[in-house]
Amino acid sequence: MRVFELFAGIGGCAVALGPGHSLVAAVDQDEAAARAYAHLHGHPVVRHNLHHAKARWFEKFEADFWWMSPPCQPYTIRGHQRDLDDRRAQAFQRVVAAIDALQPRAIGLENVPWFQDSRSEALIFEVLARRGYDVHTELLCPTALGVPAQRRRYYLVASRDGLTEAARPRPEPVRWQDWLAPFDPSLEVPVELAQRYDGALHVIDADDPEAESVCFTGAYGRSPVHAGSYLRQDGRLRWFSPVEIARSLGFAEDFALPEGLGREKAYKLVGNSLSVFAVRHVLGRIPGI
Ligand SMILES: C[S@@+](CC[C@H](N)C(=O)[O-])C[C@H]1O[C@@H](n2cnc3c(N)ncnc32)[C@H](O)[C@@H]1O
Incomplete structure (x- = not known):
């Protein structure tokens, strides 16, 4: 074809x-x-x-x-x-x-x-x-x-x-744990934001083998709610990275976007995929x- x-x-x-x-x-x-x-x-x-x-x-x-x-x-x-x-x-x-x-x-x-x-x-x-x-x-x-x-x-x-x-x-059985990278401080959610939206954020735990994320959208990283899940890892709350989201969509383990694209644009591209x-x-x- x-x-x-x-x-x-x-x-x-x-x-x-x-x-x-x-x-x-x-x-x-x-x-x-x-x-x-x-x-x-x-x-x-x-x-x-x-x-x-x-x-x-x-x-x-x-x-x-x-x-x-x-x-x-x-x-x-x-x-x-x-x-x-x-x-x-x-x-x-x-x-x-x-x-x-x-x-x-x-x-x-x-x-x-x-x-x-x-x-x-x-x-x-x-x-x-x-x-x-x-x-x-x-x-x-x-x-x-x-x-x-x-x-x-x-x-x-x-x-x-x-x-x-x-x-x-x-597909072969997959778990969120297979897609996660180690904690990245640049993805940490500020305490004020976590407090302001306390109870409204969908959070999954990095240690939970059954964890299931909600749908990531192109607004992830910009809209605090209804745009995707957050991750609790090593006791801290963070955003998922664009690479982790792409892996969860079925893109390859070594998925990488071009240098200099910027995180907001990266979230938009993977969230729209x-x-x-x-x-x-x-x-x-x-x-x-
Ligand atoms: C929902 S996204 C599709 C994402 C795609 N399936 C993927 O795997 O990433 C829609 C895409 O259509 C493109 N698009 C929107 N309007 C268009 C137009 N008038 N002509 C060409 N491309 C357009 C956008 O730039 C965007 O990349």
């Missing part, structure tokens, strides 16, 4: 597919994402704003599997759930129009659970049904696969060659993947 990774970010889909797949293009408009992607995968990113992209722009890549993680803000409560009326859903509509025109062999999509039953979902359903695709959707959290890192997401896979019943292989464990599982339904 010739793979197209649209809205590529740091390339969670590339990791889920593994070596042996022919990535024809990773597309993202963001400079930091493009830099991180190239650093991680040794593959350049096509920096392009898909907001105005026409079918013939997509056509030249001759991709047969199109993966996309379009922006989630049009579907979130914080983003006011404006769905197709949100400007940030325009690029998604462009991709759907290109699918309609070019009919690639297979499609995969990841988004927040609120994408389900949205007008955007209805739009892509209509095109896929009219063009004869088999479609499967599901809401999946990696915890259902034994991965102790919550990230419930909506997944859609579609294929013109039919879909298979996923064999549902579970995806669970490689869950995507690998869902892609198992597409023949030839």
Whole structure:
């Protein structure tokens, strides 16, 4: 399969597919994402704003599997759930129009659970049904696969060659303890912040083999609450590092972002990425993947 990774970010889909797949293009408009992607995968990113992209722009890549993680803000409560009326859903509509025109062999999509039953979902359903695709959707959290890192997401896979019943292989057992680095004082949470949000922070213990984190978002490190878990390690409270979060998503042990990116940007990139464990599982339904 010739793979197209649209809205590529740091390339969670590339990791889920593994070596042996022919990535024809990773597309993202963001400079930091493009830099991180190239650093991680040794593959350049096509920096392009898909907001105005026409079918013939997509056509030249001759991709047969199109993966996309379009922006989630049009579907979130914080983003006011404006769905197709949100400007940030325009690029998604462009991709759907290109699918309609070019009919690639297979499609995969990841988004927040609120994408389900949205007008955007209805739009892509209509095109896929009219063009004869088999479609499967599901809401999946990696915890259902034994991965102790919550990230419930909506997944859609579609294929013109039919879909298979996923064999549902579970990843090797993993624990938070496998992903942790030693205590880093630069990640320590100031006492005042810990006191101010006492009781509102989700804290896991480094010594707890059963520890399960809540979902890390792109706001981790900036928003004190509802953006991810904290770690109690050696009796002190700290933030998780971007590398630890990436490992919990299924990125490699030696995951590293480019020098000089800055921690805030690093949290944003990993917090916007995806669970490689869950995507690998869902892609198992597409023949030839
Ligand atoms: C939810 S993130 C996808 C993350 C990705 N799945 C990963 O594994 O890191 C959405 C990405 O879409 C990109 N993006 C948003 N709007 C775009 C547009 N109009 N054109 C191209 N890329 C866009 C953002 O820069 C961001 O990296």
